[in-house]
Amino acid sequence: MRITCVGGGPAGLYFAISMKLRDAGHDITVIERDPPGATYGWGVVYWDNLLDMLYRNDAETARKVRAASVVWHEQEISLRGEQSAFFGGYGFSVTRAALLDILTERARELGVDVRHRREFAGEADLTADLVVAADGANSQVRQTHADHFGTRVDFGRNPYIWLGTDRVFDRFTFAFEETPAGWIWFHAYPSSAGTSTCIVECTEATWRGLGFDTLSNVDGLRLLENIFARPLAGHSLISQSRGRPAQWLRFAEVRNQKWCHGNVVLVGDAAHTTHFTLGSGTRLAMIDSTMLAQSLFDHADLAEALGDYDRRGRGDLRRIQAASRTSMAWFERADHYLDRDAVAFAFAMSSRCGQHAPWSYQVYRATQVPAVRRLQRGLATGRRWFLARRRGEPVIPRL
Template structure:
């Protein structure tokens, strides 16, 4: 089968890997408009469920991704000088390191990865048996065929900017600052050695009142460093990722009534987006890649494979996208909850995607005790060990973050 993947992000590259592993006879090309190494953002987060899937699907790339990843323990909310905790752990990996691993693995398997080749029209690949459209939330191919895919776009109201910092955060940290112009906050987590991802978000009226609509890149970074000076502990914010400065964005919710049209299929953010506050975009993109590759293996007819992928994928995405919409709306109305102390605010944030039984609040209060948190960390480490052994991962205490 002749397959072309448009977009060398996690979705496109991992589909190419997954399809090639299932049938080495596939002739697969991945085309990307940007040069090698060009990427937006800093780090991406994921959890054991994705790591389990990656090890089952392709142990070679899974090991490399895990080796490049950092483990963080707990989520912490910092607000008005108070701190509140949510127990748990996760992994984060620098986005550019992830893409390097996937591009090299795809090349090793015989995939033709082509950079600096822009594609705007499906007609260019009329001779392909399948075109996998994986060029992100702003997909040009999807825009050209919006009517056929039944594309619906909803733009969020909160401006956000994706930065880095030399401050290494041990926990996944949410920091909230009240300025005379309104609340502004960040989400920070380790993403590479000596670097953390630092995403800043606020409401539109706060953004305009602080003057961000008129500030250039350098002035924006300086003002944010002043606002979050205590959280950054003297460390700098970094705007440019591989030479390109960050810019303020508004999150776009992408929904398509169907993910297939003619010889093309949408996957990853081109097909669906979930707000970054639930941290599922990369996981969903890579799962799309695995499922589509498996459907193609199971079905002799490509049309049947795409039909199953489309139907089952839409069904699986309903709850996820509903939770993501709810999470986005909560942060867009954050000032409704900001009169609470850090512990109560943290509970409201953690339960934003659904109703919670009354006892859950009492458990949350209990977990603020340092001894209880220590016990939970030990339990989480044990769980991580069990999951690692189960998937055949060699256990090392690698990727731990040094406390700054």
């Protein structure tokens, strides 16, 4: 089969890898408009469930992704730098640039033709047996058949900006600061490049009250550094990504009634988006890619294969996108919960997407005791070690 993947992000590259692993005879080309090494964003977070899937599908890629990643322990919710609450557990994070380098190298090793600095050429690029639209939330491929896909894009109310910082956090950190114009917050996590990702968010009223609608990028960055001086511990924020300053955005939720039309199929953000407070975008993109490759392997007929992927993919995503909308809406009215102490606020944040048993709050308060937190960390480290051995990861010293 002759396949063109439009978009050289995790979705397009991992689909190409997955298809080549199932049948090396496929002629696959990935076209990407940006030069090698160029990427939006800083780092991506993921959990054991993604590593489990990567190891099942392609252990070679999985080992390299894990080796390029760092582990963070606990989540901290800080209010004004005066009170903190904690959640146990751990996660992984990797710079987006490192992830793309690994996937590009693996794809080429398997015989995929990866072409950078190549713009989508419209109808001329839709003549392959299969066209995979992996070109993001603003997908040009999807827009050529927007009526057939039934695309709907809704925007969140809160402005946010995706930054980096030279402070390396060892926890996934939510820092809420109160200003004369209202509350503003970030969530930050480390990467493997000696930096951390730092996503700043606030309500529209706070954003305008602080003057971000009129401030230059440089002045806006300095203001954010002053507001977050305590959680940043005097470190700097970094705006430049791909040579351009980061911009304030509003989250775009992409939904499609269909993920396939003729020989064109959507994967990753071209098919769906989930709010960044869930941290699932990259994981879902790679799951899409694996599912599509498996459907094509299982069904000889192209239309049948794409129909199977479309039904299963959209079915699996309904609950995730519902949780995403709920999470986004909660943060849009976070001001209503910030009169509580840190523990009560953190518990409200943790229950934003579902119900808890009546006794859950008392249990959560008990987990804030330092001795209990140490026990939780020990149990989490043991669990991480067990899951790593089960996956077949190389032995990593326990921390």
